[in-house]
Amino acid sequence: DTEVTQTPKHLVMGMTNKKSLKCEQHMGHRAMYWYKQKAKKPPELMFVYSYEKLSINESVPSRFSPECPNSSLLNLHLHALQPEDSALYLCASSQDPGLGNYGYTFGSGTRLTVV
Amino acid sequence: AQSVTQPDIHITVSEGASLELRCNYSYGATPYLFWYVQSPGQGLQLLLKYFSGDTLVQGIKGFEAEFKRSQSSFNLRKPSVHWSDAAEYFCAVGAKSGGGADGLTFGKGTHLIIQP
Numbered sequence: 001d002t003e004v005t006q007t008p009k010h011l012v013m014g015m016t017n018k019k020s021l022k023c024e025q026h027m028g029h030r031a032m033y034w035y036k037q038k039a040k041k042p043p044e045l046m047f048v049y050s051y052e053k054l055s056i057n058e059s060v061p062s063r064f065s066p067e068c069p070n071s072s073l074l075n076l077h078l079h080a081l082q083p084e085d086s087a088l089y090l091c092a093s094s095q096d097p098g099l100g101n102y103g104y105t106f107g108s109g110t111r112l113t114v115v
Numbered sequence: 116a117q118s119v120t121q122p123d124i125h126i127t128v129s130e131g132a133s134l135e136l137r138c139n140y141s142y143g144a145t146p147y148l149f150w151y152v153q154s155p156g157q158g159l160q161l162l163l164k165y166f167s168g169d170t171l172v173q174g175i176k177g178f179e180a181e182f183k184r185s186q187s188s189f190n191l192r193k194p195s196v197h198w199s200d201a202a203e204y205f206c207a208v209g210a211k212s213g214g215g216a217d218g219l220t221f222g223k224g225t226h227l228i229i230q231p
Contacts, residue, residue, distance in 0.1 A: 006158075026126070031217075033218060035218075037184075040222075041224075042182075042205055042221035042222060042223055042224055043159070043205075043219075043221055044221075045218035045219070045220075050219055056218060058218070088158075090158060090159065092219075094217075100165065102147060102166055104149065104164070104209070105161065106151070106158050106159040106160075106161075107158055108157060109156035109157075109158045111156070114193065
């Protein structure tokens with residue numbers, strides 16, 4: 001299995017809703033990431049988990065809350081979002097380069113629309 | 116901090132012609148370098164990557180890239196493009212730090228248009 005799987009593929013939520021994005025990989029990668037991509041822009045890093053511990057938080061608003069339940073799963077909990085949070089949310093995973101081939105794989109993303 | 120510059124926002128190429136997309140990076144040491152392709156509404160697909168060793172890297176779909184340390188460049192090439200190559204192309208750089216948990220920094224992307 002060489003994929004990163006993200007669910008759902010599309011999500012529409014109101015500003016008072018609570019929802020979660022899910023990401024799963026079975027490549028044995030020990031680093032997992034959330035990126036946000038606005039239309040016609042490059043992806044921007046939000047969070048990094050390394051060995052299931054949050055190692056980087058790029059000053060993301062608290063209405064986004066990441067969680068890494070185990071080495072294969074990564075969640076992004078959403079609460080009280082704003083319309084400007086509408087974007088493509090990408091999950092990625094990577095292998096420690098010290099272990100050999102440095103794989104850095106992205107999922108196909110969740111298209112989030114906040115209404 | 117690392118940075119990536121893709122000087123060309125749009126490039127138009129005739130089908131069957133050769134292609135070169137430019138990428139320049141800024142980083143204090145030898146970085147990890149990547150090229151990704153993204154079709155509309157899709158995620159990122161890895162075309163190729165460079166970590167060390169041979170500076171000419173072969174990727175999928177007939178793409179290759181050459182790492183030139185003296186020019187801080189990692190340009191993407193393809194000898195003959197197909198209409199299906201029309202997409203957004205991103206160059207990205209990652210830092211060589213311990214643990215391997217590094218966010219990538221992306222260039223702004225190059226939009227490739229293929230004309231018949």
